[in-house]
Amino acid sequence: MYRVMRYIGLTVSWLVLWRVAVVLEFAPHASIWFPPAGLSFAALLVLGWRAVGPIAVAGFVSTAWITDIYSEPLTWMTWLTSSVLFVGAHTLPLGVGAYFVKCAHINNGVIGFPRTVLTFLVVSAISSLLTSLLGIIALTEGGLMSEPEQWLSWLPWWIGDMAGVMVLAPVFIAVLSWRYPSINEHLGELNFSLKSVKWRVFFGRLCLVVVLLGLSVFLVYQTQRLEASFTVFFIVLPFLWIATTASPLTSVFILALFSGVMALLVAQLQLQDFALVYQFAMTITAACVWFALSIPTLIAQNANLAARVARDGLTHAASRGYFLQRLEKRLRSNEANSPCCLIIFDFDHFKQINDVYGHIIGDHVLVSVTNYINQQLRENDMMGRFGGDEFMIMLPDTDFSDAQAIAKRLCAGIERLRIDGLSDSVSCSFGVVYCQPKEQAMSAIGRADRALLNAKKQGRCQVVACVA
Numbered sequence: 001m002y003r004v005m006r007y008i009g010l011t012v013s014w015l016v017l018w019r020v021a022v023v024l025e026f027a028p029h030a031s032i033w034f035p036p037a038g039l040s041f042a043a044l045l046v047l048g049w050r051a052v053g054p055i056a057v058a059g060f061v062s063t064a065w066i067t068d069i070y071s072e073p074l075t076w077m078t079w080l081t082s083s084v085l086f087v088g089a090h091t092l093p094l095g096v097g098a099y100f101v102k103c104a105h106i107n108n109g110v111i112g113f114p115r116t117v118l119t120f121l122v123v124s125a126i127s128s129l130l131t132s133l134l135g136i137i138a139l140t141e142g143g144l145m146s147e148p149e150q151w152l153s154w155l156p157w158w159i160g161d162m163a164g165v166m167v168l169a170p171v172f173i174a175v176l177s178w179r180y181p182s183i184n185e186h187l188g189e190l191n192f193s194l195k196s197v198k199w200r201v202f203f204g205r206l207c208l209v210v211v212l213l214g215l216s217v218f219l220v221y222q223t224q225r226l227e228a229s230f231t232v233f234f235i236v237l238p239f240l241w242i243a244t245t246a247s248p249l250t251s252v253f254i255l256a257l258f259s260g261v262m263a264l265l266v267a268q269l270q271l272q273d274f275a276l277v278y279q280f281a282m283t284i285t286a287a288c289v290w291f292a293l294s295i296p297t298l299i300a301q302n303a304n305l306a307a308r309v310a311r312d313g314l315t316h317a318a319s320r321g322y323f324l325q326r327l328e329k330r331l332r333s334n335e336a337n338s339p340c341c342l343i344i345f346d347f348d349h350f351k352q353i354n355d356v357y358g359h360i361i362g363d364h365v366l367v368s369v370t371n372y373i374n375q376q377l378r379e380n381d382m383m384g385r386f387g388g389d390e391f392m393i394m395l396p397d398t399d400f401s402d403a404q405a406i407a408k409r410l411c412a413g414i415e416r417l418r419i420d421g422l423s424d425s426v427s428c429s430f431g432v433v434y435c436q437p438k439e440q441a442m443s444a445i446g447r448a449d450r451a452l453l454n455a456k457k458q459g460r461c462q463v464v465a466c467v468a
């Protein structure tokens with residue numbers, strides 16, 4: 001029962017939107033935008049083919065209603081043929097398009113959000129072109145459209161449907177996602193939760209774009225000049241700002257209301273001569289908003305990747321590349337005159353630990369020892385993984401004797417560590433160097449590595465300092 005009510009609600013909403021579009025018509029069968037296309041796309045995306053029934057009923061009713069609006073006589077047979085053709089022409093391209101967008105997000109995943117946006121925009125353009133061409137054929141077959149009207153209608157119909165899909169489908173998807181939350185897994189980065197909307201931000205930014213639109217439309221109304229109508233394209237700039245700073249739902253709501261006000265102003269002020277400009281402004285603004293919505297996502301993903309690249313996945317010590325970068329920066333900076341020391345340490349007979357206890361325990365040893373060392377270091381110090389079982393520690397503002405003392409303390413502390421799953425104790429060998437002012441990072445590492453080699457040669461589990 002509840003489900004039937006929802007389907008009836010879908011049919012009624014579709015018809016209300018369709019009636020609004022008819023009021024805003026500026027050419028036969030061509031409104032500045034066609035909101036029902038947005039609702040059909042959203043319903044087909046969220047409900048799948050279950051949405052076809054309610055949309056079909058709405059299509060049959062609207063075809064009959066056209067007679068009333070255009071005062072064209074309609075026989076039962078003509079009504080039936082036109083309705084079936086119209087419903088097919090409307091639902092088939094939009095349904096296939098919605099299916100593509102749904103699959104695109106699954107295939108592209110989180111990283112591919114901009115690609116999903118591109119798919120949505122391309123699908124909106126192609127599906128709308130097909131609905132307009134097939135719709136015109138349907139109306140012509142039913143005798144509801146003459147040949148001159150076909151030529152007048154195809155472009156405004158196409159762009160009107162495209163505007164309906166690009167601008168309104170996301171709003172309807174958001175509304176439907178509150179009732180059908182399973183769609184959220186396909187929406188990925190898009191947070192369409194109402195909680196994400198900050199109402200002060202929403203009203204402030206909505207006022208800004210509506211005022212700018214009002215100024216632009218007023219200029220056109222006063223001058224009746226085509227050049228003046230192009231000023232509406234400048235509103236793309238505040239929209240880019242909105243889309244990159246507000247939540248997706250806020251941007252999508254503002255875009256829909258802005259487009260609604262635009263359609264209303266064009267109809268009320270009789271600006272039909274400029275309707276195509278406004279139609280294109282609507283779709284271009286929507287396309288820009290969609291691309292701009294992916295910018296915060298890309299920034300967040302980049303930050304995430306950068307953080308991952310900077311850390312070693314197992315021990316969470318700095319990665320080799322990041323450590324070298326930081327050491328190089330420290331040695332070249334003005335602080336280079338203050339002392340900086342470098343320690344390199346390597347586990348003793350680590351291969352044996354792996355061979356006797358297995359690699360899982362080997363990993364556990366690496367994690368336990370590096371955790372212990374991290375606890376011993378100051379906030380400014382930095383540990384990095386050179387590779388395998390070899391690690392480096394940068395000690396800024398530390399003189400040579402202190403660095404040697406730290407290495408000895410760590411060496412003794414590691415030997416005392418009791419590690420779960422390991423009956424023997426572990427040990428490490430250490431090489432310590434004082435970094436010369438303006439010395440290359442790799443030169444300091446080379447010297448520390450030679451000291452470490454000496455520590456290994458001298459029997460392991462000890463600290464060797466390299467003075468020069």
Ligand SMILES: Nc1nc2c(ncn2[C@@H]2O[C@H](COP(=O)(O)OP(=O)(O)OP(=O)(O)O)[C@@H](O)[C@H]2O)c(=O)[nH]1
Pocket residue numbers: 314346347348349350351352354358359360361362363366387388389456460
């Ligand atoms: N479990 C584990 N083992 C690793 C990892 N990275 C490197 N190893 C192993 O660490 C061992 C390092 O051995 P070597 O450096 O050749 O020498 P060693 O056995 O430590 O002996 P010395 O350094 O001469 O005292 C190798 O067997 C590597 O396979 C890791 O992430 N996890």
